[in-house]
Amino acid sequence: MDGLRGARAVLDEVAAAGFRYVSSQAWGPDWSLPALLEHPFPYADDGHADLWELPCSGWHENVLKGHTWAGKVTRLIAFPAPYPEAVPLRPIVTPEEEFAVNKVFIDRAVQDGYMHVSLIWHPWSLARFDAAMKMLELTFSYARERGLRFGTYAELWRKVAASMQPVAP
Numbered sequence: 381m382d383g384l385r386g387a388r389a390v391l392d393e394v395a396a397a398g399f400r401y402v403s404s405q406a407w408g409p410d411w412s413l414p415a416l417l418e419h420p421f422p423y424a425d426d427g428h429a430d431l432w433e434l435p436c437s438g439w440h441e442n443v444l445k446g447h448t449w450a451g452k453v454t455r456l457i458a459f460p461a462p463y464p465e466a467v468p469l470r471p472i473v474t475p476e477e478e479f480a481v482n483k484v485f486i487d488r489a490v491q492d493g494y495m496h497v498s499l500i501w502h503p504w505s506l507a508r509f510d511a512a513m514k515m516l517e518l519t520f521s522y523a524r525e526r527g528l529r530f531g532t533y534a535e536l537w538r539k540v541a542a543s544m545q546p547v548a549p
Contacts, residue, residue, distance in 0.1 A: 383433040384423065391428050399431065401537040406436035406500055412458035414439045414466055417485065417494050420540045432540055434533055436498045438466070438485045441478065442505035446471025463488070475515035482519045490526050496536050497528065 383405035384391055394402060401420075408415050418435040422428070461467045466484040468477065482499055489497040499519070506513065523530070 383435065385426060388426050391423050391426050391431060395428050395431050400541065401432040401434050401533060403434050403436055403498065403533065405433055406440070408462065409458045412456045413443060414463060415500065416462055417489055417492065417497065419494065420496070420536065432537055434496070434498065434536055436500045438499040439481060440500045440502070442502050444472055444478065444481060445505065445509050447505055447508070475510045475518065478515045479518035483522060486523050486526055486528065490528065
């Protein structure tokens with residue numbers, strides 16, 4: 381849940397390679413799911429004030445769908461669940477069910493003033509589950525309705541780095 385905090389050698393390598401942002405924080409407490417909404421932050425305490433974490437949020441959607449990893453279905457859910465309304469009782473089976481989970485993160489981000497939502501999607505899993513990409517259509521349409529702007533990680537990094545201030549939680 382801390383991204384690369386405390387991993388000074390890794391951060392040194394990332395910075396030396398010329399990267400200015402990473403998205404390594406993609407899990408919830410104790411490596412659980414879903415990943416909580418978090419604000420971007422710089423790695424200043426690790427000597428890299430110009431290197432930012434742009435956290436992911438939500439489920440690794442392949443896990444949400446019950447797609448296997450090495451032949452196993454694994455769902456490690458934090459207890460108590462920080463977002464209980466985003467924890468289905470079984471793997472989802474329709475694009476509408478996946479959208480309903482995504483909607484929780486969009487609504488919370490808007491409600492709590494987060495500057496970004498970065499849902500964790502894997503192209504192979506998206507296509508396997510929903511070749512027509514209906515879930516993406518539902519999710520993006522709803523995000524637009526809620527007034528969210530779309531952009532790239534590079535654009536988000538420019539926005540947070542320009543302020544040179546971490547966003548307060």
